[in-house]
Amino acid sequence: MKYPDNILELGTLLPDYMGFIFWEKSARYFDGIIPELPKSIKKTGVFVNESVATIVQKVELHDLQAVQLHGKESVAFCAELKKSLLNHIEIIKVFSILDTFDFAVLEPFESVCDYFLFDTKGKLPGGNGTTFDWKVLEKYPSSKPFFLSGGIGLEEMDAVHEILKTNLPVHAIDVNSKFEIEPGLKNISFCRDALQCVSTFNDPQ
Numbered sequence: 001m002k003y004p005d006n007i008l009e010l011g012t013l014l015p016d017y018m019g020f021i022f023w024e025k026s027a028r029y030f031d032g033i034i035p036e037l038p039k040s041i042k043k044t045g046v047f048v049n050e051s052v053a054t055i056v057q058k059v060e061l062h063d064l065q066a067v068q069l070h071g072k073e074s075v076a077f078c079a080e081l082k083k084s085l086l087n088h089i090e091i092i093k094v095f096s097i098l099d100t101f102d103f104a105v106l107e108p109f110e111s112v113c114d115y116f117l118f119d120t121k122g123k124l125p126g127g128n129g130t131t132f133d134w135k136v137l138e139k140y141p142s143s144k145p146f147f148l149s150g151g152i153g154l155e156e157m158d159a160v161h162e163i164l165k166t167n168l169p170v171h172a173i174d175v176n177s178k179f180e181i182e183p184g185l186k187n188i189s190f191c192r193d194a195l196q197c198v199s200t201f202n203d204p205q
């Protein structure tokens with residue numbers, strides 16, 4: 001999200017999280033002031049290999065409730081960040097998947113982050129707009145809840161429904177470029193359709 005009016009309009013749909021990209025090379029780079037949003041929406045800062053000091057500064061400046069680490073942040077880095085954020089900010093550690101994934105790498109991160117996020121490996125650290133084969137997640141060995149991400153659009157809603165029927169601990173569905181008019185400007189009507197669609201998932205067939 002980048003533009004105040006668009007941020008406020010999306011806010012009326014009450015998503016659980018709203019993301020702001022603090023990676024300067026992104027076309028979605030956010031350098032504004034986040035307008036007042038409903039308190040239930042967790043404002044999430046997305047960072048790529050940023051320093052602890054910068055992340056803490058952005059958390060304080062924008063009153064963020066979650067940080068998404070979208071680079072090669074180490075276990076030690078996540079631990080230091082967790083300590084600096086006094087445990088009250090959610091830490092979401094991203095792992096990028098192509099065709100296969102060695103889930104053993106997750107184990108040391110279990111205690112230093114609150115959620116994992118699985119995105120698709122691509123040219124950019126994130127926002128590549130491509131999906132990975134979610135079958136890879138059948139081997140997910142952990143009970144830690146995760147965000148499912150990477151190129152999710154309205155066309156993926158049936159597949160999203162299917163994955164939510166499994167025992168996988170999917171915490172949230174993370175959408176980005178497939179819901180945009182241009183980078184950082186969300187298509188509100190697409191977002192409304194997706195939320196409407198998700199709200200029917202528990203309806204009896």
Ligand SMILES: O=C(O)c1ccccc1N[C@@H]1O[C@H](COP(=O)(O)O)[C@@H](O)[C@H]1O
Binds near residue numbers: 021
């Ligand atoms: O979107 C970006 O520009 C971006 C840049 C650097 C790190 C992460 C970024 N976006 C995140 O990428 C995922 C997947 O996005 P997409 O659906 O494939 O477009 C999502 O978490 C974005 O927040």
